[in-house]
Amino acid sequence: MEFQQVFKAAPQVQASAPGRVNLLGEHTDYNEGFVLPTAIPQQTIAAIGWSPDNCHHIYSVELAEKVDISPTATGIPGFASYPYGCIKVLEQAGYAIPPLNLWITSSVPIGAGLSSSAALEIATLRGLRSLLHLPLDDVSLARLGQQAEQQYAGVQCGIMDQMASSLADPKHLLFLDTRHLDYQLLPLPDGAEILVLDSGVPRTLAGSSYNQRRAECEAAARQLGVKALRDVPDIRAIGNLPEPLQRRARHVITENARVLEARQSMSARQFGHLMNASHASLRDDYDVSTPELDSLVKCLQETPQVFGAKLTGAGFGGACVALVAAGEGRAIAQAVLSQYHPSERKGRLLVISSEDRG
């Protein structure tokens, strides 16, 4: 249903924000390290108007569900927790937010590791910024989105997803230093496009071991006497850490080095090698892959015209990203998906960066 049909009034503003796919720098953001995501063509749209009563009303087109939130409500479950979290963090920052009608629609795949939640947060925050003329820049929006996710969805996420949704575009890679929030838009390697395939294994970040990995990294940093694993000067410094902290730290340190290497301009083939190494490290040292992701990544890596492939996002299910020869994404997806049938899982094509919709 359109906004008008749901709320019997027209919206005041409409805003959108993209999902993201990460090419390199997995689980480095909460270690204050470096990441290299890009925006995907799929977007979330938020339309916002004034509520006629003292409640917020939040409608999702895809779920065909409306959630009414009274001023005394606590513990909002499901999709509405994200836009509600955005309203609450703006209030905490000192902005008065009147009761609102919010209408959400999205083509970002949900639960596949493509940051549908960050897209929802940034679309909502952009809409609120324009509706209420809030003096917030794009980096501030990303910080607020991250706070909303941490406080209202219970995920101790880093800032990569919200920064990518707020600042990246599908034609560039976003190099981001997550400690200083310095960033730079870089071109894709020549002759390449990005392909994203879903493994068919759903993942939920809050229910996964994500928060546990974060705690392990913090424990490793404490034992090494550094503020964050980004500050470990030399991989030899981790030799005395107990397992699994030693492997967790090794992943983070080598992954940061891969992002910094990829920041230099390089061929698609060289970039692909770094992606392959990233996957091996996520699988063997960080323990966030699954047999299905490994099998899909292997099919991709063995396919001609694929430069490199890895799981993307947090892992524990979800999607794989590959760097492939420009113009070949669709044919490669077809060939790989026809070979991929682990335990009756069904993979699917999610994104080709050069096409408008996956």
Ligand code: GLA
């Ligand atoms: C999720 C989190 C990000 C990041 C990735 C792993 O997407 O939201 O902050 O930690 O996992 O790279």
